[in-house]
Amino acid sequence: MKKIKSLNLLLLLLAGMTQACSQTSDQRLSSFVTNDTAMKYQVTRTDDEWRQVLTPVQFRILREKGTERAFTGEYDEFFERGAYYCAGCGQKLFESDTKFNSGCGWPAFFAPYLEDNVQIQIDRSHGMVRSEVLCASCGGHLGHVFDDGPPPTGLRYCINSGALVFKPDTLLGQPEKR
Numbered sequence: 001m002k003k004i005k006s007l008n009l010l011l012l013l014l015a016g017m018t019q020a021c022s023q024t025s026d027q028r029l030s031s032f033v034t035n036d037t038a039m040k041y042q043v044t045r046t047d048d049e050w051r052q053v054l055t056p057v058q059f060r061i062l063r064e065k066g067t068e069r070a071f072t073g074e075y076d077e078f079f080e081r082g083a084y085y086c087a088g089c090g091q092k093l094f095e096s097d098t099k100f101n102s103g104c105g106w107p108a109f110f111a112p113y114l115e116d117n118v119q120i121q122i123d124r125s126h127g128m129v130r131s132e133v134l135c136a137s138c139g140g141h142l143g144h145v146f147d148d149g150p151p152p153t154g155l156r157y158c159i160n161s162g163a164l165v166f167k168p169d170t171l172l173g174q175p176e177k178r
């Protein structure tokens, strides 16, 4: 228990140091962006194969970069304790501890479960420049990340409910689906 406390303290200190840097939040975001667009994913399927394992809504979001309508997703106003997994491949993406009510109509998190579990890419569609969030395991589109989130990161991962599957804490002791 003591170990966990001192780790938390270290994380808080590190977060404080990051914020104290003169870096703008734009620079902070861009440091996560991967330039390797030819990244190979652990889980690959053809569109036909994805259609067989995903619902039409999941396919539209994950494989066609669709966005669910604001305030319609099942995890928007949902704050149970547990974790959120990729609906495509089962990779663990977010935990309820980092979820907050952004009021924007989609589930919002200030940090991913592990930075390596998500991939950030520049998205220039719809006349905007945004940072797209993808699952690092299957390349599925999850949503976008913005720099107007709460402390400690100042980031807002705005994620489609349809890209996620929630599992409550009581199921977390079981082996994670890969």
Ligand SMILES: [Zn+2]
Pocket (backbone or CB within 6 Å): 086, 087, 088, 089, 090, 091, 135, 136, 137, 138, 139, 140
């Ligand atoms: Zn995935």
